[in-house]
Amino acid sequence: MDGNSNSTTTVESSLSCGRCGKPALLQCPKCVELKLPREGAAFCSQDCFKASWSSHKSVHLIAKLSSNGAENADDISIALNEGWKYCIKKGQARTSKFPLFEWTGTLRPYPISSMRNVPAHIDKPDWAIDGIPKAEPSSDLQHVVEIKTPEQIKRMKETSRIAREVLDAAARVIKPGVTTDEIDAVVHEATIAAGGYPSPLNYHFFPKSCCTSVNEVICHGIPDSRRLEDGDIVNVDVTVYYKGVHGDLNETYFVGNVDDASKQLVKCTYECLEKAIAIVKPGVRFREVGEVINRHASMSGFSVVKSYCGHGIGELFHCAPNIPHYGKNKAVGVMKAGQTFTIEPMINSGVWRDRLWPDGWTAVAADGKRSAQFEHTLLVTETGVEVLTARLPSSPDMFPWLKA
Structure with missing residues (x-):
């Protein structure tokens, strides 16, 4: 389910749907695999699950980061939910996926905010607009x-x-x-x-x-x-x-x-x-x-x-x-x-x-x-x-x- 999967497993109905609050009958299998709390991983229907997928999948990323030794998982969660993403391709692209790498030390990358704006009246170098020095x-x-x-x-x-x-x-x-x-x-x-x-x-x-x-x-x-x-x-x-x-x-x-x-x-x-x-x-x-x-x-x-x-x-x-x-x-x-x-x-x-x-x-x-x-x-x-x-x-x- 870590991607475009849309299948879920059945759970007892004492849990509430993570999207609408109705009694939940289904559970995210990836959350089961990662042994995450059932409360946030339960849904009443496939429709609610699909509608929640874009935001719900960040839970899996945070769990992986935590298992990789990354600290401040709450900060990562907040950053991802605010639209911050990991930098790739020298700054030309962003991704919500934690990058794979054979890290040499204990430090890990965290999501970054969007590029800051510079007022029009400031004199700019020739790469300011398109990123390419001329x-x-x-x-x-x-x-x-x-x-x-x-x-x-x-x-x-x-x-x-x-x-x-x-x-x-x-x-x-x-x-x-x-x-x-x-x-x-x-x-x-x-x-x-x-x-x-x-x-x-x-x-x-x-x-x-x-x-x-x-x-x-x-x-x-x-x-x-x-x-x-x-x-x-x-x-x-x-x-x-x-x-x-x-x-x-x-x-x-x-x-x-x-x-x-x-x-x-x-x-x-x-x-x-x-x-x-x-x-x-x-x-x-x-x-x-x-x-x-x-x-x-x-x-x-x-x-x-x-x-x-x-x-x-x-x-x-x-x-x-x-x-x-x-x-x-x-x-x-x-x-x-x-x-x-x-x-x-x-x-x-x-x-x-x-x-x-x-x-x-x-x-x-x-x-x-x-x-x-x-x-x-x-x-x-x-x-x-x-x-x-x-x-x-x-x-x-x-x-x-x-x-x-």
Whole structure:
């Protein structure tokens, strides 16, 4: 009956129909098989059963999720009944069926809400409507590292500051019980209030306004209806498009009381980014960034993700240079004043290898162990580097090591 089945089994008439309340004579066989309570699975007739099928079948999904170790089955039930669905095909489709996958850790996907709206007056990138970037893939800036003009740099600074303020707004709401969808709502509203567009929204069909990567998720986690739990770690990745340029940053936060191993991982990842930024200046090879990060991570017993890199940024979301975070990389070129790019190391507590969830976006550690990430948008200056997305005096106090 899990599909289009319309047959039922006979039950005693002391039960009431789950649809109309009349004495029930039939029972959903799938509920019998799953040993679910008979009260909600009884019906007076085949007609009532068929009429209830579209909503009743979610009971089977919730039971399966519970047996698979998924928590907060009530939240899933509410989400499904409100029209939230699981993301598939990189964001181009939705399904009410829980996806099949050989999960690497304990985290599971939850249903997601519909795509958020952006007001007509907000300036939008070229993928906002149909999900397909037009200028980016064919641009010469995929091969040549742009030297920004003073006017471009001025806009980059404005946009990056807004991105920082948006991320700080998201950080302030993080606590046990909050859903990652609620974090996404904060990011979305704060971005629009500042006059910006949340760059990830519909970029190659990504369905949300930021990425929220929990525990074993390395990057590109999709905000959904799962509630953050005490002991989780969560990375929030924000990019804002404003005045024709992008500003990109992310941080990994503690949710409630986090174990010492996770604290060490997050602190080490923060240090990896700081050490990498410290070498940025004209004349330094891009490949040196990975050497610095790899050295610090491996000395701490952690591994560096190789599948995702830092990138050039400006009027394009992603462009040259490509900046790997691992050692012995083959990145070409040297830093020059006026270049803008991100460094965003992803550090795993176990193996560096990743796997992709069925949604086509969520990258997770292959061994299911935890991963952390930090990112800044940087400007190479004549004498060194300026961190365009640097913390502000108003930024929330999220990291204990910064108090030292």
